[in-house]
Amino acid sequence: MKISELSAATDVSVATLKYYLREGLLPPGEPLTRTSAAYGEGHVERIRLIRALTSVGGLSVATTRRVLEVIAQPGTGRVDVLGAAQRALLGEEFVSDPPCADGAGPTSRARTWLADQGWQVHPLDPVIDDLDAAWEACEAAGLGLDEERMTAYAHGVLQIARTDVESVPQDPAGAVRQVVLGTVLVDPVLTPLRRLAQQHLTVSEGG
Amino acid sequence: MKISELSAATDVSVATLKYYLREGLLPPGEPLTRTSAAYGEGHVERIRLIRALTSVGGLSVATTRRVLEVIAQPGTGRVDVLGAAQRALLGEEFVSDPPCADGAGPTSRARTWLADQGWQVHPLDPVIDDLDAAWEACEAAGLGLDEERMTAYAHGVLQIARTDVESVPQDPAGAVRQVVLGTVLVDPVLTPLRRLAQQHLTVSEGG
DNA sequence: CCGAAGTGGATAGTGACGCTCTCCAGTATT
């Protein structure tokens, strides 16, 4: 398959494919002559994956490259799948056993609330900071989001997460793929789903 | 309050405040002389709101302006709150009772599934197209997301939406505000919450 | 065997976006 055919098969312009090749998102094709290379079905799949991650998942090209690397790496054990996924999505590495021995560690509303919930999460996971920032933003915007309502949200989210975890396959490579893609691509599914659910409830309860 | 004090009170640079004024995100201050105006506490709140919507909610300046307009408008009745919110978040208006009388209307996987669920939603709501696109992207990326799993997600989301709907206040203006801000600002709360829930489940179930 | 078309490769340009900088004449303060 030549690059023009690859372009036709994926609806992505040749210029963009060249860009993806340059950026290392797409592996080079099998060189046939000095001015042509052969691309295979794997390239088509990979391009579909790239488009899903960037357009729907909203990932930047740099993040997409990191995610693709994580999926491709065969080494990751099933245990650290979640960590690997989240590290790939973050800009920089986050040490899972940090050297900072400053006793108490950071305290925040989210951390306190998580402890109250009895959730076993890494206390230094940066995703907690994201939660903190989002929660704080709600307060700053005048949206009263108290602990009670947060706990109500947590119940719904827990059910979603249970579904996520249950659908992870047994084989390591598939597990990594499922977790990474699920982390990125399911959020854009849940967002419209939530709005439709709100609509359904409002309509069926008679406004 | 002069603009420099407003800047100090909100940690937003004077240049950026001027930009917000120019873009119509921030109403002009009460003119005192020809070269100075007074800003009040309302401006401080509004700036906090703008920052929450743009930085955490990820809204563009144009969308933020539309959202702010919807919140400010006193006319919206409690019934159409959801529609008003979603219209504000979309780029263009969407007619709630469209003139297209082409019989069947569009069919898609999401629409069929929604019908199976018995969800009462507007069949032409563009948010369904978002769901379709996200679902399709999951498939394109090789993430097997079947109807069963989608229904499992729907149960969790429904619980979340129930919490949303219950926390909407009675007074019309407050309702609009709550719904609009909830639509935009709660998503960034749910995203890290979901990841933490996954982590909790994986850890507590022994990986 | 010739010329048009296509290829990999590199460099530069584009348009959108959210600021940020610079300048201005006109107050306000010291």
Next chain:
DNA sequence: AATACTGGAGAGCGTCACTATCCACTTCGG
């Protein structure tokens, strides 16, 4: 009188995801 600050407006900047142009070099149809 000198300095600082104001509202207002235009232009510039850095990032990002492409996109367009140019190049020397095959490949293919006639």
